[in-house]
Amino acid sequence: MENNAKVQLRVGIFLVVGLIILLGSIFLLGADKAFFRSYTTLHAHFEQVQGLAEGSVVSFSGITVGNIKKINILPERNLIDIVMQIDNQFMPRVTEGSMVEIRTQGALGDKYIFIIPGDPKAKPLTENAVIEVAKATDILGILSERGNEAEKIFDIINEMHRFSKSLNAENRVDKILANMASATAKLDKTAGAAEKITEGLSDGKLKNTVDRLDSVMTKLDKGQGTLGALINDSSLHDQLKSMLGGSPRKSYMKNLMRTSIEKNEEK
Template identity: 50%
Template sequence: MESHTSTQLKVGIFLAVGAVLIMASLFFLGADRALFTSYVRLHAHFDQVQGLSVGSVVSLSGVTVGNVEAITFLPEVNALDVKMKVDADYIPRIRQGSQVEIRTQGALGDKFVFIIPGDPRAEVVKEGEVLQIAKATDVLGIISERGNETNRIFDIINELYKMTHAMNENNRMGRLMGNLETASTSLTLASKEAQKLATQLNESATGDKFASSLNKLDSILTKIDKGQGSLGALINDPSLHNQLKAMVGANDRKDHVKSLLRQSIDQGTKATKD
């Protein structure tokens, strides 16, 4: 009887020790890594946290280096203090001049703090230091930061909707596209006809005659320009021009008209006296 009781006691102790070892293994491999990790607390002052919460991830160039430990209002300032605990192993990567911003990750839009490293030649940040706020590059962050200016985007979308609705009303877009297609087809046919005509002119005797006529016309115009022939002499010789001008009228014709007017006046005067 005593032997049976001793055996049960040993089995119970063995199971208890095994259970403790299993729980300890899970504890050390999982959540209790913090027992062997030292953290440095850093701060950032935001005008708004945009859904950031305690426990949110702190990322350094895309690598998770810590979590948000606390979010509190700053006294006498309209801002929020975000307290971050960062793994001390990554602190040498965070230098003076490093900046932070709130970004969005995942399809659910989870917020996290993104640290942008500064100049690697600068000094390493210290415990309790406040990091600078970077200009927002996240799309949702920019929209939130712009505030009322985002209304313009919706105004533009509304105007585009009105324009497309007006164009689609009574099938205007369809008719416009049909007219464009008809005009394009007509232009293509006209181009083909012009090409055929040009080909026929080049290949037939008519084309040769047309080219010959152009050459003759060019030859005639060249001779006229050089003063050859009667027409060329008339156009290029100023003396012939002056002679024709004298024959047709100009000053002589004016003098003749004046003399006739004087004679008419004199005759009228004599008739009145008689």
Template identity: 40%
Template structure:
């Protein structure tokens, strides 16, 4: 009987030790070193926790270094005090230039504390000190603030969808593409014909004759610019211009010319009618 009891005790101890080792391995492999690491606390203040909860992750540049231990209202104002437990081995990285912000991770929108280490040469903070709050807004805050603008963008997308749906209806898009291809083909033919015409023109063009023509044209333009000849005088002499304007179109001249012309026309018509009456039997 005693041998049996000793055997049972040994088996029981073996099972207990095995279970303890199994649990310890789970804790170590799972990354939960609560019982193996020493933690120190830091605090931060924020006007809103934005869904942050006790146990939320505290991350330093993307590496998990602790968890949120407590959330409570501040005594003197409406801000919320956030108490964070951080592994002691990262204490030297929490300096006076370190800032924290509340961010979102994952598709479910879980909140966590993101620590920006700042300058590592800064003064290390003592345990229980407050970490500065980085006021940069989270993505969800930006979406909430710009909700109306995103709504307008959604309306634009809907209108574009309606437009494309209308264009695609009754094979309009296919017809449009066919017309564009036809226009493109016609333009291609036109460009080729124009190119061929210019090529033929260059082939038939005599460089000497063209140069001589351009030389004569240059001489004519030079003479006009210098005031030679009638055309040059008209272009360069403003006196001739004003005289011609008074004769042909000035209001003062027309005031006298028009009555004289009308009177002459009437006299001519009267003489013509008298001749007609005298010749009639």
């Protein structure tokens, strides 16, 4: 009985140890880590992680060199601290001046950290160093970096698409184009008429008209003619007013004045 109990205990211990080793192996392999390797911890501060998760791959020029160990929030700076573990065999290439950015891989759009190499002659980064984050330069990277602001851009595009569809309904675009063509034709006619008027005025007619008007105004200022006398001689104006006001001869005098003015203008 004692021997059976000892055997069962040994078997149980063996199974537990084997299970622990198996689970540890699965965890390490799932995190793309190898046994008996040392790692260096690096940090990168992002405004947003865009779907990164603990265990995501860290790539150096397309080669997997580590994983994301932890993701922390830096409340005092309103940033996300990405803690990365980099295999030490690649650390001599991760030098000062290297940068990181978030990229997408695969059809499912998995996010990972991509390390942009720095100067090979520079010093390698050390434990807990903060590596600089690269700014997005392409349109997709900028939209991905801006996050919620990119959604507003797509909303605007959708609204423009709906507006264009509403214009295309019931041949509205054709009607608008026809109206624009009609308005353009009318503008052309108006411009042609205005051009003819301008040509007529440029032939000297405008100058003659102005000269004649200036001559008439000069005569009025000098008191020439009946109208000039009426304007410049207030006593004559008063006499004429008293003569016409309420008199039976009012109609006759008006006709006489009109005839006299016309004769003076003919002269």
